[in-house]
């Protein structure tokens with residue numbers, strides 16, 4: 089009897105909202121499982137990696153194509169994973185294919201356009217077969233090729249299994265988009281110089297060192313620590329450790345280096361490859377932390393989500409550590425989400441020290457092969473065999489890792505807008521999605537912050553979430569004293585020292601004298617946000633976007649921060665040719681410049697997107713600051729995230745008005761969060777710190793609330809306003825953006841869409857209108873804002889929105905107008 093044909097329905101990484109059916113050639117039937125990756129043809133020549141969603145025998149009405157090949161022996165996605173994808177797609181109005189695209193590292197989703205590269209430093213550990221060898225040699229001559237090109241080379245139409253196998257053998261890698269390359273951290277080690285060989289050499293050295301007893305002692309200690317004359321000799325020891333053990337200083341070591349007896353070498357640490365075992369025990373909790381932990385446990389009995397509202401430096405991390413340890417003992421997995429930037433900081437070091445090789449980090453700066461490696465290790469977790477990662481520390485996309493059995497998700501700094509993905513779809517908020525992910529795993533969620541988002545706080549107050557507070561800093565160090573400096577007043581009295589009020593200036597000076605550190609915050613990078621002709625008012629703007637060009641002094645050019653468009657700094661006005669073109673406003677680069685004039689002897693550093701690109705990433709800048717080598721650190725919001733420095737006594741907020749006047753319904757909430765968080769960097773360990781807020785609005789209510797640390801009051805005030813103007817947490821927002829290079833087309837389509845929506849949605853629809861920036865990267869964009877009451881299910885309206893968009897697209901009969909939907913925009 090003939091076997092019935094077997095079919096699969098699969099998810100393709102494309103924005104079409106359906107599954108696609110293929111038939112399985114008889115010889116592959118046994119090898120295919122739901123959740124495996126397969127290669128299928130889509131369109132006439134394109135090949136894609138697809139994920140098997142369903143296996144069945146129902147012949148569809150159309151002629152099916154065969155599955156080309158099967159890539160996995162075991163499923164990559166579990167049923168839990170699929171449920172999560174489905175939720176994301178439904179809630180954020182996108183396709184499962186788009187979720188798939190966001191979820192899988194590129195090494196796991198080959199397609200015909202994927203570029204393949206040779207791994208230059210590959211050492212042949214496994215033999216390549218003939219086909220693999222051919223592809224390898226081809227790449228050797230080409231450096232890079234697309235899979236399509238390799239297909240034609242192998243004349244097989246299907247080179248995927250060969251590429252897959254080469255990938256597994258690590259002979260090649262696939263295209264990766266890395267924002268700034270991940271640079272491994274290095275640590276200085278001390279070793280005995282290679283000029284010392286024979287016994288005689290050492291005798292001579294000892295003789296010479298007799299004249300400086302301290303150097304001799306250190307040298308002997310080094311030999312001893314390295315077991316130098318034994319057969320278990322080790323190569324080197326960390327410099328810090330040696331100096332600590334010898335209770336001696338850099339100067340003594342330098343003496344040895346100058347004599348040529350010892351050398352310093354830089355050794356990489358913290359790479360994925362080395363997985364040091366846990367080296368530190370958790371701290372014993374203080375009594376306030378102990379109480380908070382007990383309350384969290386109590387709340388978890390009834391509630392699935394708990395908000396831990398703990399002031400800065402109250403030691404929330406230590407509470408997380410206790411909760412994680414409990415889950416690990418219970419054999420469950422834990423996901424610890426935090427903002428991207430905090431992922432490079434001390435929190436990671438702290439958790440790695442406590443949890444060692446049980447913990448993996450998922451970071452956008454890791455390259456693709458490392459990401460695939462983490463994916464596999466999360467998947468390989470087995471509590472009995474003690475394999476794989478049990479704890480993942482990751483930024484937002486870590487929610488897509490293939491967890492088997494989560495017990496807890498921690499969302500640290502839950503108020504952070506970087507948990508939200510803006511572009512492309514899925515435009516998800518990892519904090520909110522984490523709650524659904526936890527539900528699927530029957531796990532708990534702990535959201536922690538010193539400055540909750542209004543949405544989360546609202547849920548906590550209304551009893552939907554549990555709520556626990558922690559109001560004491562560790563060691564009872566007081567919160568910093570916050571002083572307001574009135575810029576207008578200082579200007580009137582002609583007391584401004586360039587950008588600095590006398591109040592801030594004096595505090596910085598005092599800090600320098602006392603060998604304490606200062607952090608200065610300005611939420612703008614570059615030298616000045618725009619330049620302007622003093623005669624006619626002309627301001628150079630971007631050719632592609634409706635935005636002024638930012639002046640960067642170091643590079644001496646003008647840059648668009650939205651599209652990267654860059655021009656030389658003009659030496660006269662582009663309108664009236666006047667030579668009097670002046671810089672306006674100021675960014676971090678200018679602050680750094682001005683500081684150097686006032687404090688020529690101080691070491692001043694800058695932490696922003698530019699400096700971290702130009703230098704060697706945040707790590708270097710932050711390490712330097714932590715080691716006390718930098719006295720003043722200037723930064724954008726990058727400096728607000730999870731940093732813990734013990735010697736910072738002064739924090740300056742240079743331009744609070746810039747935060748307060750931003751035209752967005754969340755501006756007060758954000759301003760409060762930023763100012764409180766950056767203030768929280770002051771006086772964390774031993775003594776009370778000082779914060780100076782410079783502003784033209786010294787009695788602005790938000791500033792008053794920051795001073796009194798009265799979140800509750802600010803929340804209550806804003807809540808009424810938000811209700812009145814129909815904003816979250818009372819209302820749900822959905823924004824639709826309509827884009828086209830032609831202004832008229834964009835306008836017509838959005839008008840059409842608005843009309844459609846008015847017809848079907850019985851709710852408030854605003855727009856279409858041009859947002860703050862009507863044009864970005866040559867696209868004109870309009871926005872329609874929809875407000876939905878919280879108590880009606882959004883599923884039905886979302887369906888209608890999608891239908892309306894389809895209708896407009898159909899009517900336009902042209903795919904060139906772009907529509908994007910943003911649910912719960914931030």
Ligand code: ADP
Nearest residue numbers: 371372373374400401402403404405406562732
């Ligand atoms: P938060 O995240 O709440 O701002 P951290 O977790 O960074 O605070 O803690 C602030 C500082 O206090 C850190 O340097 C931390 O090591 C220290 N600390 C917190 N709790 C304890 C404890 N129980 N024992 C020892 N040190 C602690």
Ligand code: ZN
Nearest residue numbers: 630633648651
């Ligand atoms: Zn631009």
Ligand code: ZN
Nearest residue numbers: 621624661664
């Ligand atoms: Zn002019």
